[in-house]
Amino acid sequence: MKSALVVLSGGQDSTTCLYWALDRFGAGRVEAVTFDYGQRHRIELACAAKVASRAGVPHTVLPINTFTAFGGNALTDAAIPVQTDAVPATGLPNTFVPGRNLIFLTFAAALAYQHGLHDLVTGVAQTDYSGYPDCRQATLQALEQALRLGMDYVVTIHTPLMFKSKAETVLLARDLGALPALADTHTCYYGQRPPCGECPACKLRAKGFAEAGIADPLIR
Amino acid sequence: MKSALVVLSGGQDSTTCLYWALDRFGAGRVEAVTFDYGQRHRIELACAAKVASRAGVPHTVLPINTFTAFGGNALTDAAIPVQTDAVPATGLPNTFVPGRNLIFLTFAAALAYQHGLHDLVTGVAQTDYSGYPDCRQATLQALEQALRLGMDYVVTIHTPLMFKSKAETVLLARDLGALPALADTHTCYYGQRPPCGECPACKLRAKGFAEAGIADPLIR
Numbered sequence: 001m002k003s004a005l006v007v008l009s010g011g012q013d014s015t016t017c018l019y020w021a022l023d024r025f026g027a028g029r030v031e032a033v034t035f036d037y038g039q040r041h042r043i044e045l046a047c048a049a050k051v052a053s054r055a056g057v058p059h060t061v062l063p064i065n066t067f068t069a070f071g072g073n074a075l076t077d078a079a080i081p082v083q084t085d086a087v088p089a090t091g092l093p094n095t096f097v098p099g100r101n102l103i104f105l106t107f108a109a110a111l112a113y114q115h116g117l118h119d120l121v122t123g124v125a126q127t128d129y130s131g132y133p134d135c136r137q138a139t140l141q142a143l144e145q146a147l148r149l150g151m152d153y154v155v156t157i158h159t160p161l162m163f164k165s166k167a168e169t170v171l172l173a174r175d176l177g178a179l180p181a182l183a184d185t186h187t188c189y190y191g192q193r194p195p196c197g198e199c200p201a202c203k204l205r206a207k208g209f210a211e212a213g214i215a216d217p218l219i220r
Numbered sequence: 221m222k223s224a225l226v227v228l229s230g231g232q233d234s235t236t237c238l239y240w241a242l243d244r245f246g247a248g249r250v251e252a253v254t255f256d257y258g259q260r261h262r263i264e265l266a267c268a269a270k271v272a273s274r275a276g277v278p279h280t281v282l283p284i285n286t287f288t289a290f291g292g293n294a295l296t297d298a299a300i301p302v303q304t305d306a307v308p309a310t311g312l313p314n315t316f317v318p319g320r321n322l323i324f325l326t327f328a329a330a331l332a333y334q335h336g337l338h339d340l341v342t343g344v345a346q347t348d349y350s351g352y353p354d355c356r357q358a359t360l361q362a363l364e365q366a367l368r369l370g371m372d373y374v375v376t377i378h379t380p381l382m383f384k385s386k387a388e389t390v391l392l393a394r395d396l397g398a399l400p401a402l403a404d405t406h407t408c409y410y411g412q413r414p415p416c417g418e419c420p421a422c423k424l425r426a427k428g429f430a431e432a433g434i435a436d437p438l439i440r
Contacts, residue, residue: 065285066327070334098333098371102326106319107286113318114290133372142369146362151318152353 004119004158005112007104008032008059010047012185012205013123013161016169018055019178020160021121031058031115033108037100038068041191050184062107067100101134102143109147109155118154125161125169137162166208174214183217194219224339224378225332227324228252228279230267232405232425233343233381236389238275239398240380241341251278251335253328257320258288261411270404282327287320321354322363329367329375338374345381345389357382386428394434403437414439 004025006018021030032055034048045061052059101124108120124135133139137159144157161169173179187205188195195202195218209216224245228234241250252275254268265281272279321344328340344355353359357379364377381389393399409419415438416422429436 062289063285065283069282070330098330098373099326099367102366102370103323103330106322106326110290110318110323134370136369139366139369142362142366146322146359146366147319149356149359149362150322150354153318 002119003029003031003117004121005108005115005117006030006032006057006121007108007123008034008048008052009123010034010044010049010051010186011123012173012182012187013125013169014048015051015123015181015185016173016176016178017121017123017160018051018057019173019176019181021119021158022055022057023176024158025119027056030055031060031117033060033062033111035064035104035107036061037064037066041186041188043191043193044186047184047186051181054181054184060111062111064103064107066103099134101132102139105140105143105157106147109151109153112155113151113153119156119158121158121160123161124159125164127163127165165211166204167211170208170212170214174212179214179217185218187218222339223249223251223335223337224341225328225335225337226250226252226277226341227328227343228254228268228272229343230254230264230269230271230406231343232393232402232407233345233389234268235271235343235401235405236393236396236398237341237343237380238271238277239393239396239401241339241378242275242277243396244378245339247276250275251280251337253280253282253331255284255324255327256281257284257286261406261408263411263413264406267404267406271401274401274404280331282331284323284327286323319354321352322359325360325363325377326367329371329373332375333371333373339376339378341378341380343381344379345384347383347385385431386424387431390428390432390434394432399434399437405438407438 002025004021006014006021008014008018018032032052034045036045049059105120105122112118112120126136140157140159144155147155164172173182187201189199189201190196222245224241226234226238226241228238238252252272254265256265269279325340325342332340346356360377360379364375367375384392393402407421407425408415409421410416417426
């Protein structure tokens with residue numbers, strides 16, 4: 001009787017993964033965890049709660065106050081404007097928090113350990129990845145190994161979207177019956193609702209729905 | 221010109237590692253980081269600050285409020301008595317926080333990234349290890365790989381005490397001139413100062429000094 005823990009951000013990809021997990025592990029065998037890490041768009045937390053509630057899965061919100069203590073990052077520091085082009089010094093957008101996904105998955109693994117779950121699900125994708133090395137397949141494989149050894153406990157990290165394009169992810173969401181839930185998700189970098197339609201995150205989402213030939217339920 | 225970041229808990233082992241790093245990388249090339257993760261003995265934070273100050277190294281304290289949100293652990297939950305025997309359900313003492321060291325080292329690596337440092341130093345040891353799988357050599361090797369891939373940045377995790385007995389660690393501290401600093405460290409599980417002398421941590425420390433034939437500067 002396997003049960004899974006989904007890392008749920010409140011966005012399109014992790015919501016699709018929640019429905020993937022429900023399909024794969026069965027209703028009543030899925031939990032979700034969301035991290036309150038000081039994200040500047042608090043709406044993400046409300047979206048995650050709404051998505052979990054609609055799907056009927058237990059939902060844990062864990063605080064992480066460490067990233068904001070680092071400072072200097074546009075995702076958690078409201079004083080810093082989002083700069084979507086790569087910052088010359090690092091070659092990464094200034095929304096990059098080094099190792100953020102490693103932290104999320106390690107805390108998720110600790111929660112899975114406490115709850116007796118062995119399967120983690122995350123919506124990271126290598127395909128559309130905008131320079132985030134902690135979303136790559138090789139990184140997650142190494143982390144899985146570190147988690148297994150470090151907790152002396154078998155955890156498996158599932159990444160159902162790893163090699164999918166955004167359009168393929170939209171089609172998967174449709175096949176899983178997740179489209180209505182996508183109306184509750186959040187994508188816009190600028191935190192706008194309805195979405196701004198202009199930021200790279202909005203454009204990527206719109207492109208995915210357009211290529212899949214499906215209307216985005218978020219936009220009415 | 222390499223510089224290192226030492227994970228400094230305020231205990232005997234990490235303090236010895238701080239002096240190891242000063243010897244290895246040179247004065248002016250060492251920083252320290254301490255995590256305020258809700259440890260029930262706040263004296264550890266004061267000890268770490270004192271040790272860093274005496275050694276003249278920059279000292280960053282990063283908060284982590286996530287472990288206390290988990291609950292159910294004797295190291296962070298004052299309501300739970302320390303139980304040093306293994307808990308039958310897990311085979312580990314109830315001071316075990318799953319993956320704690322993975323989290324510490326990942327945040328330390330993120331700080332190293334921000335500060336342009338490539339070397340991490342931690343005082344974990346496999347020799348005297350009381351059941352903590354996140355202190356083993358194989359775990360740290362896997363984690364190092366995950367960190368390198370996940371941050372696209374070369375970090376090396378140094379574990380100078382990994383295969384040393386407590387007595388050997390005491391002798392190393394003597395050779396590095398770290399003995400005076402050990403007077404500022406904290407070991408007792410019960411948070412007592414002078415140490416209780418009865419808890420397993422106190423006994424292990426006393427045994428190490430006794431076998432090394434050196435008086436513990438903490439006990440006067």
